[in-house]
Amino acid sequence: MPQTPILWSFRRCPYAMRARLAIKASGVRVELREILLRDKPAAMLEASPKGTVPVLETGAGVVDESFDVMRWALAQSDPQNWLEMPAAGFDLIAEADGPFKSALDRYKYHVRHVDGTREAAQSEGAALLWKLDRMLAGQDWLYGTQSLADMAILPFVRQFANTDRTWFDAQNWENLLRWLTGFTDSDAFAAVMGKYPPWQAGEDGVLF
Ligand SMILES: N[C@@H](CCC(=O)N[C@@H](CS)C(=O)NCC(=O)O)C(=O)O
Incomplete structure (x- = not known):
């Protein structure tokens, strides 16, 4: 170069x-x-x-x-070897960049005092988070070893978590919390x- x-x-x-x-x-x-x-x-x-x-x-x-x-x-x-990821990883990233990011924006910048807006966006986003939690059961990364999917998605999950940290930490998604903390505490x-x-x-x- x-x-x-x-x-x-x-x-x-x-x-x-x-x-x-x-x-x-x-x-x-x-x-x-x-x-x-x-x-x-x-x-x-x-x-x-x-x-x-x-x-x-x-x-x-x-x-x-x-x-x-x-x-x-x-x-x-x-x-x-981040590129060593199953093809499904691309669909997962697209889901995070599309519907999840859209819910995140509505959750983070919801119109205050409009009833239900925030909660609806929160549970819409949580749908992907529960899916990630299930994928992370028994392993540190979405596809076993660290890959493009983890690193493409984690910054947005961090933003979602920080929108209401008390609520996020109170959910029963232990695998997700472990994954996120591992990332935010990392040297990387x-x-x-x-x-x-x-x-x-x-x-x-x-x-x-
Ligand atoms: N699809 C773009 C989205 C990038 C994007 O929206 N970045 C935001 C900041 S997080 C931005 O630059 N927004 C323009 C602005 O706020 O003026 C990408 O993946 O790079």
């Missing part, structure tokens, strides 16, 4: 998180440019006018969907959650 790829990122965004997780796991070095969603740099919008993070600029082009960034990184190098997670000041035009980002 002729130049260091550039990753436009926002620390708290679950999509950017999963991109950073896969990049770290691959060992590929990128230049990380932290942004503020309310003040997106012109250089990022030039690369990807749709204005969402993450955006990866490589010598060969722009990758601006987080799942594609994950796959790009693992295609360079996959020392932990800490390694992608460093805090950086927003990138300023003209400066180099952080070598990540």
Whole structure:
């Protein structure tokens, strides 16, 4: 690769998180440019006018969907064999990115005082969480060993959990809780959650 790829990122965004997780796991070095969603740099919008993070600029082009960034990184190098996942893993990720994420957004940003909205979204999201809990019975990861599916989905489960931590912790999904805690307590997670000041035009980002 002729130049260091550039990753436009926002620390708290679950999509950017999963991109950073896969990049770290691959060992590929990128230049990380932290942004503020309310003040997106012109250089990022030039690369990807749709204005969402993450955006990866490589010598060969722009990758601006987080799942594609994950796959790009693992295609360079996959020392932990995250790509060794049954085909069903792709459907599971699609379910998390689709119906579950939609429920998560309604749960997190529900219109206050509109009766039932929050509870409906909560139980809609919980349907996938119970399924994950069953898959995790007797094993640490969704498909036995850690794979793309775990790392693509966990940042969103973390966000769901943090929306109402008391409620989440009171549910009887022990396997799910173990999986989530294992992730949030891991060095791998800490390694992608460093805090950086927003990138300023003209400066180099952080070598990540
Ligand atoms: N499908 C995109 C979604 C990315 C996305 O929606 N990111 C959010 C932040 S978590 C964003 O950049 N939103 C634009 C904004 O808030 O202005 C992906 O997977 O990369």
